[in-house]
Every structure is written in C-alpha cells, then in structure tokens.
Amino acid sequence: MKRILVAYATMAGSTVDVAEAVGEEIAQSGVPVDVLPIDEVKDLAAYDGVVIGGPMIVNWHHATSGFLKRRRAALQRVPLAVFVTAMSLTQTGETSVDGVPVSVDEKLPKPPETEGRLNFRERYARLPNYIRPILRASRPIKPVSIGLFGGRLEYGRLKWWAVLFVMLIVQAPAGDRRNWAAIRSWAAGLPAAFQVE
Numbered sequence: 001m002k003r004i005l006v007a008y009a010t011m012a013g014s015t016v017d018v019a020e021a022v023g024e025e026i027a028q029s030g031v032p033v034d035v036l037p038i039d040e041v042k043d044l045a046a047y048d049g050v051v052i053g054g055p056m057i058v059n060w061h062h063a064t065s066g067f068l069k070r071r072r073a074a075l076q077r078v079p080l081a082v083f084v085t086a087m088s089l090t091q092t093g094e095t096s097v098d099g100v101p102v103s104v105d106e107k108l109p110k111p112p113e114t115e116g117r118l119n120f121r122e123r124y125a126r127l128p129n130y131i132r133p134i135l136r137a138s139r140p141i142k143p144v145s146i147g148l149f150g151g152r153l154e155y156g157r158l159k160w161w162a163v164l165f166v167m168l169i170v171q172a173p174a175g176d177r178r179n180w181a182a183i184r185s186w187a188a189g190l191p192a193a194f195q196v197e
C-alpha cells in the first residue's frame with residue numbers, strides 16, 4: 001500500500017493546521033497519510049511521496065531546509081512537494097521559479113506601491129527570493145510542486161526579536177491569512193502529481 005508523509009515545522013503553531021489540511025486532502029484519494037512534526041520523522045523508506053511544509057521565518061524555517069539537506073539521499077527516491085506559508089509577497093505574476101511550478105495563493109500577493117519601482121520590502125518579498133533557497137537546499141531534487149500560502153501572524157505569540165524582524169522587514173499586519181480553499185485545492189492535486197492514485 002502506498003503511503004504519503006506530510007512533515008512540517010512551525011514557530012508559532014499556525015502551520016500545524018495547514019499541514020493537517022494538506023494531509024486530509026491527500027487522504028481523500030484513499031492513500032494513507034502520516035502528518036508529523038519534522039523532528040519526529042524517522043524512516044523515509046515507508047513513503048511513496050513526501051510533502052515538507054513550513055513558514056517563512058527570515059528564510060524558509062531552518063528545520064525544513066535542514067531536513068531537505070540532511071535527508072537528500074532518502075528523498076531522491078520519492079517525489080517531493082513543498083509548501084510555504086508567508087505574510088508578504090510582492091505581486092510579480094510569476095508562476096514558476098527555475099522551472100519548478102509554484103502555486104501561489106491568489107489572495108497573498110500585493111502590487112508594488114509605485115509601479116515599476118520596488119522598495120526594499122517589496123524587493124525582499126519577491127517569489128524567487130523565497131523559493132530559490134528552498135531549491136538550493138533540495139538540489140538535485142526538484143519538487144514536483146510548491147505551494148505558497150498566506151499564514152497567520154500574532155505578535156503576542158512571538159519573542160521580541162521576531163516581532164522586531166517582522167515589523168522592520170516583513171512589515172505585515174497581524175492576522176490570519178490562511179486561505180483554506182487555496183491550500184486544499186493545491187493538496188488535492190498532490191496524489192496525481194505523486195502518481196500514487
């Protein structure tokens with residue numbers, strides 16, 4: 001019986017629900033799914049497809065990037081998909097990075113304040129800036145699909161340095177921007193992308 005792993009990292013907890021929703025959608029296809037915090041993943045040999053998800057925390061969460069690097073050999077034998085949660089994305093219309101398709105939650109991107117000129121925050125929050133480090137961490141594996149979705153930001157759950165970074169660099173207002181329809185629609189396509197249907 002084929003089996004899929006959804007492994008996630010989180011800082012303030014909101015990505016747990018995203019990973020659960022991704023797992024539920026995949027399970028609709030009849031394929032058994034394990035949804036696990038990334039540091040509880042042991043043997044990858046049991047899986048026929050792996051989804052790794054985590055938030056942008058300066059870069060993609062260090063535990064998710066580290067996992068891709070450390071477990072590269074085992075991950076080479078199965079299809080890999082990746083999801084990212086974030087609070088800020090500059091609208092550029094891109095739908096792929098270096099040939100890898102990226103499914104972007106349509107409610108997340110914001111157009112630049114001045115047409116044709118990006119400010120510091122807008123340059124920082126471009127899609128390739130977020131995705132390229134992930135592709136570097138997974139190299140030579142190319143994910144079959146990447147999903148980028150709105151996350152949740154609650155300043156009360158964060159340490160002072162995290163609040164400072166978000167206020168200075170991300171400059172995103174607090175709130176829950178998780179778009180469950182976008183998340184579930186992306187996840188529903190994964191069994192076909194993994195060819196495990």
Ligand SMILES: Cc1cc2nc3c(=O)[nH]c(=O)nc-3n(C[C@H](O)[C@H](O)[C@H](O)COP(=O)(O)O)c2cc1C
Pocket residue numbers: 009010011012013014015016055056057058059085086087088089125150151152153154158161162163165166170
């Ligand atoms: C320290 C820190 C850095 C962040 N960096 C970014 C970022 O670079 N770009 C972005 O869009 N969102 C950024 N965010 C927002 C998070 O990605 C978002 O709130 C995410 O949903 C948090 O997931 P979690 O609740 O699972 O930790 C940052 C949040 C924190 C606390």
